[in-house]
Amino acid sequence: MGRSTLEGRFRVIDVSPDEVAEVVRELFEDGCYYATGMGVDERPLNGRFAVYHAINCPKRGVYVILRLTAPENRPSVPSITPVLRGAEWAEREAHDMVGVTFENHPNLERLILPEDWPDGVYPLRKDFPYNRKMAGTEGTAGVRGERHDEATMSVPLGPYHPLLHEPEYFELYVREDRIVGADYRGFHVHRGMEKLAESRMTLNQIPFLAERICGICGCTHSAAYCQAVEEAAGVEVPERALYIRSLMLEVERIHSHLLWFGVACHLLGFDSGFMHFWRAREYVMDIAELITGNRKTYGINLVGGVRRDLSGEKIQKTLKLLELAEGESREVIDNVVGMKELIARMEGVGVLRRKDAREIGVVGPVARASGIDTDVRRDHPYAAYGDLDFKVPVYRGCDVLSRFLVRVDETFESFSLVRQILENLPDGEIINEEYSLPYMEFGLGSTEAPRGEDVHMVLTGGENQVYRWHPRAPTYNNLPAVPLMLEGEDVADAPIIIASIDPCFSCTDHVSIVDAGSGRVLWRGPLLEGVERLRR
Amino acid sequence: METRVEDYRKLVKRSLWVFHLNSGSCNGCDIEILNVFAPRNDVERLGIKLVGSPRHADAIALTGPVTRECLPKVVDAIKAVPEPKIVLAIGACACGGGIWYDTYSVVGGVKELYRIMKEEYGMEAPPTVFIPGCPPKPEAIIYGVAVAKGMIEPKQRRMVYVEEGGGDELARMLEEVNGLRHFSAGFKVRRDVNGT
Numbered sequence: 001m002g003r004s005t006l007e008g009r010f011r012v013i014d015v016s017p018d019e020v021a022e023v024v025r026e027l028f029e030d031g032c033y034y035a036t037g038m039g040v041d042e043r044p045l046n047g048r049f050a051v052y053h054a055i056n057c058p059k060r061g062v063y064v065i066l067r068l069t070a071p072e073n074r075p076s077v078p079s080i081t082p083v084l085r086g087a088e089w090a091e092r093e094a095h096d097m098v099g100v101t102f103e104n105h106p107n108l109e110r111l112i113l114p115e116d117w118p119d120g121v122y123p124l125r126k127d128f129p130y131n132r133k134m135a136g137t138e139g140t141a142g143v144r145g146e147r148h149d150e151a152t153m154s155v156p157l158g159p160y161h162p163l164l165h166e167p168e169y170f171e172l173y174v175r176e177d178r179i180v181g182a183d184y185r186g187f188h189v190h191r192g193m194e195k196l197a198e199s200r201m202t203l204n205q206i207p208f209l210a211e212r213i214c215g216i217c218g219c220t221h222s223a224a225y226c227q228a229v230e231e232a233a234g235v236e237v238p239e240r241a242l243y244i245r246s247l248m249l250e251v252e253r254i255h256s257h258l259l260w261f262g263v264a265c266h267l268l269g270f271d272s273g274f275m276h277f278w279r280a281r282e283y284v285m286d287i288a289e290l291i292t293g294n295r296k297t298y299g300i301n302l303v304g305g306v307r308r309d310l311s312g313e314k315i316q317k318t319l320k321l322l323e324l325a326e327g328e329s330r331e332v333i334d335n336v337v338g339m340k341e342l343i344a345r346m347e348g349v350g351v352l353r354r355k356d357a358r359e360i361g362v363v364g365p366v367a368r369a370s371g372i373d374t375d376v377r378r379d380h381p382y383a384a385y386g387d388l389d390f391k392v393p394v395y396r397g398c399d400v401l402s403r404f405l406v407r408v409d410e411t412f413e414s415f416s417l418v419r420q421i422l423e424n425l426p427d428g429e430i431i432n433e434e435y436s437l438p439y440m441e442f443g444l445g446s447t448e449a450p451r452g453e454d455v456h457m458v459l460t461g462g463e464n465q466v467y468r469w470h471p472r473a474p475t476y477n478n479l480p481a482v483p484l485m486l487e488g489e490d491v492a493d494a495p496i497i498i499a500s501i502d503p504c505f506s507c508t509d510h511v512s513i514v515d516a517g518s519g520r521v522l523w524r525g526p527l528l529e530g531v532e533r534l535r536r
Numbered sequence: 537m538e539t540r541v542e543d544y545r546k547l548v549k550r551s552l553w554v555f556h557l558n559s560g561s562c563n564g565c566d567i568e569i570l571n572v573f574a575p576r577n578d579v580e581r582l583g584i585k586l587v588g589s590p591r592h593a594d595a596i597a598l599t600g601p602v603t604r605e606c607l608p609k610v611v612d613a614i615k616a617v618p619e620p621k622i623v624l625a626i627g628a629c630a631c632g633g634g635i636w637y638d639t640y641s642v643v644g645g646v647k648e649l650y651r652i653m654k655e656e657y658g659m660e661a662p663p664t665v666f667i668p669g670c671p672p673k674p675e676a677i678i679y680g681v682a683v684a685k686g687m688i689e690p691k692q693r694r695m696v697y698v699e700e701g702g703g704d705e706l707a708r709m710l711e712e713v714n715g716l717r718h719f720s721a722g723f724k725v726r727r728d729v730n731g732t
Contacts, residue, residue, distance in 0.1 A: 114605045114641075123640050131638040159609050160590075165566050166558050167606050188605045189560045192639035209635060215564020215671060259567060262574075278574035285571075296564045296671055504563065 009231060009380055010054075010063040010444045017078050020068060024055070024080045027064060032057040033361040034086030035446075036455045036472035039094030041125045042069070045440065049075045049100050052470075053087065054444060054455060058379040063444055063455075070100060079105035086361040089476070097124040097194075112187050123195055124468075130192065130199035151175050155491060157498075159188060170498065174491055182483040197469045198461070203229065203437065206469065207301045210456075213471060214504050215296055216259065219252045220449040221456070221471060222301040227382055228458040229303045229466070232443025233436070238429040239384075241305035246384040247421045248292065248300050249447065250414045255284040256450035257411045258329060260502050264404065265336065267495045268345050273336055280328035283321045290317055305431030315422050326415045333408055346401035350485040350497035353398055360484075363477045364452020365410065366501050369395050369402035376448035383447075388420050400500040407502075440467060449474055451502050475504045551583030552681065554624070555593035555617060559610045559649075560642070561600025564671035565627035569597055572674045579678060590616035595684070596662075601629040601636050602643040610649065611657055622684055623664040626677060631666045 015023055035056040042050045046069075053066040068077045079102035081088045091102045092111040099122035102108055113123070118134055157170040167188040173181040193213065197206050210225040211218035223245055230237060258281040265273025285295045292298035292308060300306050336342060352362070357370040367374050375392040377385040393409035395402035443458045452474030461467035478501040485497050558566055572579050573586060587593050590613045602610055614623075625646045628634040633645040643649065650661035667680035682688045 128640075130640060132640055134640065159606075160557065160613055161588075165556070165570075166563065167560070167609065188609075189562075189600070189603060190605065190641050191560060191601065191603060191636045192641040193636070196636060196639050212562050212564070212635060212670075215562040216567060218562070218564070275575050278571065279576065282571075282574070282576045295673060296568070 009061075009446075010065055012065040012067060012442055015066050015068060017068060017070075020066060020078060020080060021083050023066060024053070024083045027055050027057065028084055030057065031059050032064070033358075034084050034090070035063060035453070036457065036470065036476075037087060037090030037094065038457055038468065038470035039098035039100045039124070040459060040468045041098055043072050044126055047072045049098065051077055051091075051094055051100055052442075052457060053080065053090070054457060056446075056453070056455075058374055061380055063380075063446070065442065065444065065457075075099060076101040076103055078103045079108075081105050085359065086477070096122075098122055099125060112190055123192065128195075130195040152180060157494065168503075170494075172486065172491065172494060177491055179486045179489050179491060179494065182486040184479065184482065194469055194471075198466055202464045203466065204302050206466065207303070208297075208299060210471065211297050211299065211301075213473065216256050216504060217252060217449045217451060217454075218296070219248050219298050219300065220447045220454055221473075223249060223383065224445040224447045224454045224456040225458065225469065225471070226301045226303050227445030227447070228443040228456045228469075229437075229445075229460065230443070231445060232441040232458055232460050233303075233438055235304050235435040236432055237305055238432055239426045240309075240428045241430045241432075243384045243421050243425050244306045244308075244310060244430065245301060246388070247310075247418060248288070248298055249383065250417045250421070251284060251287055251291070252298075253414045253450045254325070254411055254418070255281055255288065256502075257407045257414075258284065260407060260450075260499075261333070261336070261404075264496065264499060265342070267499050268342055270336075270339075270342060273332070273342075276332040276335075277329075280325055280332055283325035283328070287318050287321050287325070290314055290321070302431060304433055304435060305429070307431070309430050310425065315425070319419070319422060322415065322418060326412075329411065329415075333411075337408070343401060345493070345496065346399065346404055347397075348399050348401075349493050350400045350489060350500055351398050352481050352485050354396075356484055357398075357481065360481050361477050362452070362481050362501075363474050364449070365403055365406045366452065366478050366481065368393060368406045370398045371396040374453075376446050376453050380446055382445070384421065387424070388417055390417055400496055403500045437462075437464065451475060451504055452478060473504060475501065479503065549685070550594075551585065552595050552685070553585050553587045553593050554595045554597050555587055555590045555613070556597045557590075557599070557610060557613050559598060559600045559606045559630070560603035561627065561629060565599040565630070568671045568674055568677060569599070569626065572677050577674045577678060579681070584681065590614075591618070593617050593621070595622045595624055597624045597626055598630045598646065599626050601633045601645060602649045604641050604643060607643055607649075607652070611653060611659075614653070614662070615657075615659065621662050623662050624667060624677075624680055624684065625664055626667045626680070627672060628668050628670045631668050634670070 032055045035054040037051065037053045040050045040052065042048055048069040048071055051068045055064045055066065057064060070077050077100060079091055081091055082104060088107065089111065091105055092108060094100050095102060095108055096111045096113055121134060122128060152173050152175045155172040155174050157172060159167040159169045171183045172179050193209060197209055201209055207222040207225055210221040213221045258277050262274040262277035265277065288298060289295045291310060291314060292300050300308060352366070352370050354371045357367055357372055363374065371394060373392060373394045378392055390413045393406050395406055437460050439460065439462050441460045445456045447454045454474060455472045457470045458466055459468040482498055482501060486494060489497060556569055571577065596614060596617055623646065625631050629645065631645050632647065633642060636642045637644055643652065646664060653659040653661065665680045665684045667676055669676050679688065
C-alpha cells in the first residue's frame with residue numbers, strides 16, 4: 001500500500017491494481033459496505049485516469065477511500081464487483097461518464113446516458129464542453145434480458161403513471177396476478193449536474209445546485225457538499241452554524257416523512273389520510289419559511305457556515321408552530337396506526353430479509369426496518385448531532401409496515417431534536433469566511449437524509465471551483481432491493497412496495513442508475529410499451 | 537388561431553382537469569402542486585382536479601427542464617391531451633430550463649420544447665401560463681391558474697411600443713430577448729411611427 005492520509009472522517013489509500021481485490025475483500029469481511037465510487041479524469045494533472053471507491057466502515061466511524069489510477073492510453077483497472085456486488089453501478093457509471101474500463105466486470109453496459117448517445121463520447125472527461133449537444137445516433141433496439149413463458153404477462157408501470165410522480169419505468173412480469181419478476185429503467189431525470197458544477201459554477205454556488213438535486217431532501221445534499229469542501233480545505237465551522245444546519249436538516253426530515261405518510265395513505269386508497277398528513281405538514285413548511293424565507297430549497301448552507309441567523313422571536317414562533325405540527329401529526333398517526341385495514345395492507349408485504357439487505361447495502365429507514373442498526377448521524381457524527389440526544393429506531397419485521405413504523409418513530413425523534421437544538425442554540429458567528437481553497441485536495445461529506453445515507457465526494461480545483469464533485473443519493477443503494485421485495489407479491493401491492501423505500505428518482509438520476517437486481521440484462525429499449533400506453 | 541383562442545376561453549370557464557407532467561423535475565415543484573390540492577389551499581373546491589391520464593385532461597402542469605431522455609415521452613403526452621388545451625409551466629426549470637438550461641443532457645424549458653415540437657413534430661404550441669419560482673409557492677400556482685382563467689390580468693404585456701428615434705436600442709434588445717433560450721413573455725415590438 002502506498003501513501004495514506006488520515007483525516008477524521010475518511011482515509012485515502014492509493015492501492016495498486018493487483019492488490020485492490022484483496023483489500024476490498026478484507027474490508028467487506030470486517031463489516032464494511034460499499035458507499036459510492038467515482039471516476040475522475042486527472043489527465044491535465046498527471047496524464048492518468050483515477051477511480052475512487054468509498055467504503056463505509058460504520059464500526060470504526062470512518063470511510064476508506066481506495067484510489068486506483070490507469071494511464072491515459074490504456075484506461076483500464078480491475079473491477080471489484082466480483083468481490084463486492086455493491087460496486088456494480090458505480091463502475092458502470094464511471095465507464096459511461098469517464099470512459100474507464102473495468103476488467104472482469106460482469107455487466108459493463110451503458111448505464112446513464114440516453115440510448116442514442118454516440119459511443120466513445122464521455123461527458124465527464126475534461127475535454128468535453130458541458131453545453132455540447134450531441135445529435136442522436138440510431139439507437140440499438142431494445143434487448144429484454146429475461147424471456148418469459150406464455151403464461152407470463154409484462155405489465156408496464158410508467159414512465160408516466162398516476163401513482164408515480166416522476167418519470168420512471170418499471171416493468172413487472174406477472175403470472176396470474178402474482179409478480180414473478182421486475183425490471184427498472186431510470187435516469188430520465190439525468191440533468192448533467194456534475195459537469196455543470198465543475199464547468200460553470202463556483203465553489204459557493206454549488207450548494208444551491210446541490211439543493212436542486214432533489215426538491216424534497218435538498219438541504220441534506222447541500223449540507224453534505226459543504227461538509228466535503230470543509231473537510232478538504234480544513235475549514236472551522238462556527239458552532240452556531242452547525243446547530244442551525246442540524247435544525248434545518250431535522251425540519252426537512254419531518255416534512256419529508258409527513259409527506260411520505262400522506263403518499264403511502266394515498267397509495268393504499270386512504271385519501272383522507274393523505275389530506276390529514278399534509279394538513280399537519282403545512283406547519284412544518286411554515287417553520288421552514290419562517291427560518292429560511294422559502295418553503296423548500298432553503299438555500300441556507302454555504303461552505304464555512306450558514307446564511308441566515310435565528311432571532312429569539314423566530315425561535316418562539318418556531319416552537320409554537322412545532323407544537324401545532326407535533327400535536328396534529330400525533331393525532332393523525334395514532335388514528336392511522338389503529339386502522340386494521342391499513343395495517344393489513346402493509347404487514348408481511350414487500351419483505352426484504354436482513355441477509356439480502358446486507359448484501360445489497362441498503363441504507364436509511366429501509367435498512368433499519370430490516371434489523372440493521374445504522375444511522376450516519378450516530379456512526380459518523382456531523383453538524384451538531386454529536387451533542388444531541390436521540391434514539392435510532394430499529395424494527396425487525398422486514399416488511400412495509402416496519403418501514404412505516406421506523407419513519408413514525410423517527411418523526412417524533414426529530415420533533416424532539418428540533419426542540420433540543422432551539423433550547424441549546426449557542427451564541428456566536430454563523431459563518432467563517434476566512435479560509436483558502438487548496439488545490440486537488442480530496443474531501444468527503446456524508447449526511448443521514450430522510451431516505452438514508454448521502455455521500456458527496458469533492459476534489460477541489462483552483463480558481464474558486466471544484467475539480468470534481470460526485471454526489472450519491474440514498475435511493476441509489478435502495479433501488480436494487482425493490483425487485484426482491486416485489487417478487488411473489490400481488491400486482492395491486494406493487495405501488496406501495498415501490499413507495500416503501502421512499503424512492504427519490506431525481507436524487508438518483510442526477511448522475512445515473514438502473515438495474516434489475518439479480519444480474520439480469522436490463523431492459524434497454526426506448527420504453528415502447530410505456531409510451532404506447534400514453535398513445536392508447 | 538382566433539378559433540383556438542375562443543375554444544380556450546370556453547375551456548377555462550369550466551372545471552379545469554390537470555395532468556401533471558414531470559419532464560425531469562427535482563420534485564420541488566411537484567410537491568408544491570400536490571400541496572395545492574391539500575387542505576390549506578384545496579383547489580378541488582374550485583373544480584380543479586388532478587387526473588391520471590392525459591386523455592382526460594384540459595391542462596398540463598409541466599414541471600422540470602425537458603431532459604433528452606424524456607423529450608419524446610413528453611411530446612407524446614402533450615399530443616395525447618385533447619384540444620383545446622393549455623399548459624401551466626410551473627417553476628423556473630419549466631419556464632426556461634432553470635439552472636441546467638444549456639447542459640448536454642437537457643433540451644431546455646418550454647420554449648425549446650415548443651420549437652422542437654413545431655420543427656420535428658409539426659405541432660402548434662398550446663397557450664401557456666408561466667409560473668416562475670424555485671419552487672413557486674402554492675399561492676403563486678393558484679395565481680397562475682387564475683390568470684389562465686382570465687380572472688386576473690397577466691403581469692407581462694406581450695406588446696411593446698417603441699417611439700420613433702431614441703428607442704431603437706430598446707427595440708433591438710427586446711428582439712434579441714425573443715431569440716434567447718430563456719423564458720420571456722414573447723414580446724412583439726411595434727414601432728410607433730406617428731405617435732398614435
